[in-house]
Amino acid sequence: MKNYFILLFLITTHLTYGQIKNGDFEMWDTVFINSYSANLNSIFGVTDPYGGNVKNWTMIGTYGISRTTDSYSGNYSLILHNWYNYVNQSIVYKDTLSFRPQNLQGFFKYITGGTDGLSQGNARVTLTRFNGTSNDTIADGMYLFDSTSAFTPFHLDFNYISSLTPDSIHITLVNSNKACMNNVVCHLLYLDDLTLTNVSVSEKRPYAVNE
Numbered sequence: 001m002k003n004y005f006i007l008l009f010l011i012t013t014h015l016t017y018g019q020i021k022n023g024d025f026e027m028w029d030t031v032f033i034n035s036y037s038a039n040l041n042s043i044f045g046v047t048d049p050y051g052g053n054v055k056n057w058t059m060i061g062t063y064g065i066s067r068t069t070d071s072y073s074g075n076y077s078l079i080l081h082n083w084y085n086y087v088n089q090s091i092v093y094k095d096t097l098s099f100r101p102q103n104l105q106g107f108f109k110y111i112t113g114g115t116d117g118l119s120q121g122n123a124r125v126t127l128t129r130f131n132g133t134s135n136d137t138i139a140d141g142m143y144l145f146d147s148t149s150a151f152t153p154f155h156l157d158f159n160y161i162s163s164l165t166p167d168s169i170h171i172t173l174v175n176s177n178k179a180c181m182n183n184v185v186c187h188l189l190y191l192d193d194l195t196l197t198n199v200s201v202s203e204k205r206p207y208a209v210n211e
Helices: 035-044
Strands: 006-008 011-018 028-032 050-054 058-060 065-068 077-083 090-096 103-111 121-130 135-145 148-157 168-174 185-203 207-209
Touching: 035 050, 035 065, 035 077, 035 185, 077 090, 103 121, 103 135, 121 148, 135 148, 168 185
Parallel strands: none
Antiparallel strands: 006 207, 011 185, 028 050, 050 065, 058 090, 065 077, 077 185, 090 168, 103 148, 103 185, 121 135, 121 168
């Protein structure tokens, strides 16, 4: 019988993950106890709250960033919270990038009840590429956080406006658009396990079938 060698190529789609440095908020450059730590515990029952500076992230503000052992996974999660009459607290991540992620995903909970009504936290992401003189926007996206008392998964999908591959990523996380009116702290946005995901296609090695 004549042998026929048939080359079969198996194309599989799978999910790949892009690393956000310290996206699980396990590493902190500094931690300290301040008055807001005590307020987080006494008003909202936050476990082991400490103020601090998150490694690989930049604080926009001074006192509205805390660490807690109440996490989705690992030892810690991040809490962004208002303090007194400041409208919000934000934190920024910037890094290089060498692929086209489809979304930012992670886990959050958002405690707004019993304070100054409902608020609206958000995550904003911009992917850019340097053109020799300035940065062109390759993609962007935003996700609005709603109140939830349990850690909840979220996906922020990117809107691509260019076919080019970005070389930089800029993430801004904001906890609210309202100030505390009657509380020292309010609008607690917990975040944990942030990562970039990308649906890609890979080609497995061909093999021969004898007939």
